[in-house]
Amino acid sequence: MTERFDAIVIGAGHNGLVCATLLAKARKRVLVLEANEQVGGAAVTRDFAEGFSVSTCAHLLYQLQPAVSKELGIEPRLAANDLATIALDTSGQHVRLAGDDVSGVGGADRTSYREFRKRMTRFADLLNGHLNAAPPRLGTSDRKDIFKLAKLGFDIRRLGREEMQEFLRLIGMNIYDELDERFESDLLKGALALDAVLGTHLGPRSPNTLMTYLYRLAGNHGRLSVPEGGMGDLTGMLAQAARTAGATVRVAKPVRRIVVNNGRVTGVETEDGESFESLTVISNADPKRTVLELVGARHVETGFAQRINRLRASGNAAKLHLALEGLPAIKGLEDADYGQRLVIAPDEHYVERAFNPAKYGEYSPEPVAEITFPSVHDPSLAPDGKHVLSATLQYTPYSLRSGWDGGARTAFLERVMKTLALYMPDLEGQIVARELLTPVDIEREFHITGGHWHHVELSLDQFMFVRPVSGAAQYAMPLDGLYLCGAGTHPGGGVSGAPGRNAARTILSREKSR
Template identity: 60%
Template sequence: MTERFDAVIVGAGHNGLAAAATLAKAGQRVVVLEAAAQVGGASVTREFAEGYVVSAGAQWLYQLQPAVKKALGIDPPLAAGRLDTLVLAEGGGEPVRYSAARAEGVGEADRRAYAVWAKRMRRFSRLLWRWLNRVPPRPGGESRDSRRLLRMAVGTRLLGKRDMREFLRLIGANVYDDVHECFASEALRAGLCLDAVLGSHAGPRSPNTVMTSLYRRGGDADPLALPAGGMGAVANAMLKAARDTGADVRTGSRVGRIVVANGRVTGVELAGGDTIASYTVLSNADPKRTVFDLVGARNFEAGFVRRAANIRAAGNAAKLHLALDGLPDVPGLDTGDLGQRLLIAPSPDAVERAFNPAKYGEFSAEPVMDVSIPSVHDETLAPEGSHVLSAIVQYAPYALNGGWSNAAKERFLETCLVTLERYLPGLRARIVEGELLTPVDLEREFGMTGGHWHHAELAPDQFLFTRPAVGAERYGTPLDGLWLCGAGAHPGGGVTGAAGYNAARSIIDRDAGR
């Protein structure tokens, strides 16, 4: 007999779970189907060497939206919170250090400028996230949409003349120019540049990188933290929330296809051949995979297929995981420092130069990195006295010329290790085992097209009103019954919970006839 649910959610990434919990809480009968043995998608903790576990996808918690936390009643336990970001100096030595409010290790003028800058960015980020936490209104839509648009416009105007002008200017500006305008410290500029382009196919000189920077700051989200037990803890908290509200979450349950009959979605077919019926299917998978693999292009109208095919989703970020038999002894950095967020970004130009090759299908000769050694705060991650290092490494284009062969991976790994050694001297000698996940590996492991952590490039043309593509910008798609609820949907990627939560709310609104 075919099971029937009010809603089926394909994929138990954190967004899928957030959607499940939200729908179940509203009284819907929900099932979440996850192919992997564990939930979480790219918000996951797993072993990569014997005794060593790591957050295999996302490695920091900093964007989880307070509204989502509150609605779902989750508050993942932290191993460490309020972490600083350190921009490492070559060969060790005093790093530049900044948090959400303060910068240190820079001149007095920069300190003052940073305080002002950070405050401004926070204001603007909160404004942006006010929009991002809502279902985007339709321009030219019903009066309810017009009212929402008007509210957005008025909200911007209420910033006051000066702020509004600055916001409207900055939203299109590039971070490179902005940090040069504001700061003298090359390291501070570089760190902020890297922040803005992490996970993107962009360099600091690409226009609109101030916008991605505002996105990254997460509005009202809590400051940078490490969940206890890795990012899997966030997923587990969401899993608990989902199950507590009655959602049925099944792992090891791979969806083969989303079933379409008579022009609408009628359920899903599992890889084993069983079908589960539902007139509402939410896909936590990325948009391209959803359209082309799970549903099939022929079930959509051709114009939408073209738009889906044009979604840019080629990742540039690789993940590097190292098992260490101890911490390196880096001049100028104590153990506490090593537990902070460590950036390898020599200068804004170096970040830009690292990006250049990615445009031509080559990896960076001198990659830039966002490094975490979570075991400093969390003993559960490595054997006693040992440590794990996790790093986001850019740029490693998904479509590498010649492909990501073993030899190419070896070459890039070596490049990464050489770079790391320059900024964390003594590290190499500590390495017991290592793992490099290129975007191709990330695609395989997490099922996300292009290995892109945002599921679809977070560029302005795929942002706000048009994410991921015209026709699917408000979670619903042109195919009746099919919804998107993953990072590829509004507002975007990162462990925010917003996409899943908003998608579920859209469905609840629809069902309530709102």
């Protein structure tokens, strides 16, 4: 006798848990099935060396939507809040970005930066208003769709003539030109360029990077926090919320397939052969994995399968974890600043140059990096007096021409250490253990096709109305009973909870209207 549920959520990533909790709160009988031993998906804390643990993928929290914490009644425990970003300089003349202010640059840049922040946060707020709901369908006569579209138009108009013109001009632009027009400081431009391209297959010169920058600011204006106990603590809290709301969360239960009967979803089957029935299956997995592997292309129509199949979803970001005897010396960095977010992106050209090889399936010989020492805020992550370095590195294409399994991994790691050594000359000597997660490793460990942190590339042609693909941007897939709730859906990746929340709301409102 197989168990029946009102809804089954595949994957206990943060979005899956948010979605499950909201459904459970609406008195649905919800089952969450997680493939790994631990909940959290890619937002987990785990050991990577004896006594050392780290937030495996995402290590900074900045996008969690306030509506999500509110509706779920969770209060993330933060080890540190409002982190500054410090753009590292080899000679110690670092540039520091904190809130609306920047220091270490000329007066003109400071003023410009304030103006820039003001405009960008305003645009991000506009965008944010539309990230927290399913995007409208175009060309329908549904009043809700028309209202949403009208609201989008109205919101843009409401910016005022001049800001509206700027918005419509900037939205398709690249960050490089905007930075070039505004700023003098190379480090400042480098740091902002990095923000725009982190997690994407874009360089600062690529059009659309202003939009990806705005996306980063949406929600909390890019305010950075470090969750206590790592990202896994937050997802642990989400799992607890789900359980409290009545959902069943089961780990180490990888789903083998989504069962389709007579043209609709009827449940799932796990790798160990267990079956669960539900007429609503919500996948927190990426769209490719969900449709092509779990469901099978044969159960959907050709055009849809083809669109899913050609989604661009190859990750470029790698994660480096170092277990350290102690903090490395960084010239010109005050002790208190080791807890900030440190970036290696000396100028915008450097970032662009790092991107170039990624187009040809090669890694950056001089990578860009976003570095944190989470153990500075949270000693629980490392043995007494010891530390953890956690860094996001770009670009490391998933489809590396030579493959990641051969010598490429060691060779890349060498390049990384060389780059890091420019800023932390004594780093090598401090290392107790290290771990490099390339997109291939991320795919393997977290079952994200292509190891992309947005599941599918975040670019205007895969954004909003057409995310993940046209005709399926409202969480419901063209297969009755199947929904997506992961980063591959609107609005995209990052620990925001927005896709999960939007998906849950869509499912509940569809039920109501039925």
